[in-house]
Amino acid sequence: MLETQRDPAHRHNESGRSRAAVYASRRRLRAAVALSGVLLLAAGLTGCAGGGTGVAPTASPSAAVPASEGGDAGAKAQELFTANKCISCHGVDLAGRVGPSTNLQKIGATQTKEQIAEQIRNGGGGMPAYKSKLSEDEVNQLADWLSSKK
Numbered sequence: 473m474l475e476t477q478r479d480p481a482h483r484h485n486e487s488g489r490s491r492a493a494v495y496a497s498r499r500r501l502r503a504a505v506a507l508s509g510v511l512l513l514a515a516g517l518t519g520c521a522g523g524g525t526g527v528a529p530t531a532s533p534s535a536a537v538p539a540s541e542g543g544d545a546g547a548k549a550q551e552l553f554t555a556n557k558c559i560s561c562h563g564v565d566l567a568g569r570v571g572p573s574t575n576l577q578k579i580g581a582t583q584t585k586e587q588i589a590e591q592i593r594n595g596g597g598g599m600p601a602y603k604s605k606l607s608e609d610e611v612n613q614l615a616d617w618l619s620s621k622k
């Protein structure tokens with residue numbers, strides 16, 4: 473009598489637990505399916521966006537300017553030195569390409585900044601004058617940089 477009363481209750485509890493377990497596993501399954509769906513959707517969107525926009529340009533124009541040991545002013549002067557063909561007679565390394573007088577590697581030891589600026593402005597001794605090609609600022613930048621070569 474007691475057993476028959478307890479049994480259905482017991483079975484009810486059992487089946488209740490198992491239903492809960494089934495629901496729980498179904499919820500997990502649905503969650504997993506939903507999650508993978510979201511991931512697939514995200515992957516699909518990313519793929520489309522990548523294909524649509526192509527490769528974005530990453531190189532910036534300033535990256536092409538080489539850094540130099542002289543800092544910003546030195547880099548600017550070196551640019552002027554290259555752009556104005558000073559290198560064609562004095563060389564990229566300042567060693568001089570048309571005789572010993574064109575070696576500027578230790579020019580700061582024998583000439584002042586003002587003497588160097590004068591040479592750049594007026595030229596002479598085979599060197600062209602630059603006062604019509606360079607601004608006073610640019611002459612000073614070059615003279616400043618060259619006078620630091622000692």
Ligand code: HEC
Pocket residue numbers: 552553556557558559560561562570573574576579583588591592596597598599600602614618
């Ligand atoms: C066509 C060749 C030529 C070019 C281009 C040239 N130079 Fe010269 N430079 C010379 C010669 C040659 C001398 C030597 C002059 C002398 O002995 O009187 C000289 C001398 C100098 C001197 C003085 C050196 C010294 O010991 O007295 C400086 C500084 C100088 N150049 C800087 C420059 C700069 C800066 C530029 C570019 C803006 C430049 N040169 C472009 C040929 C050139």
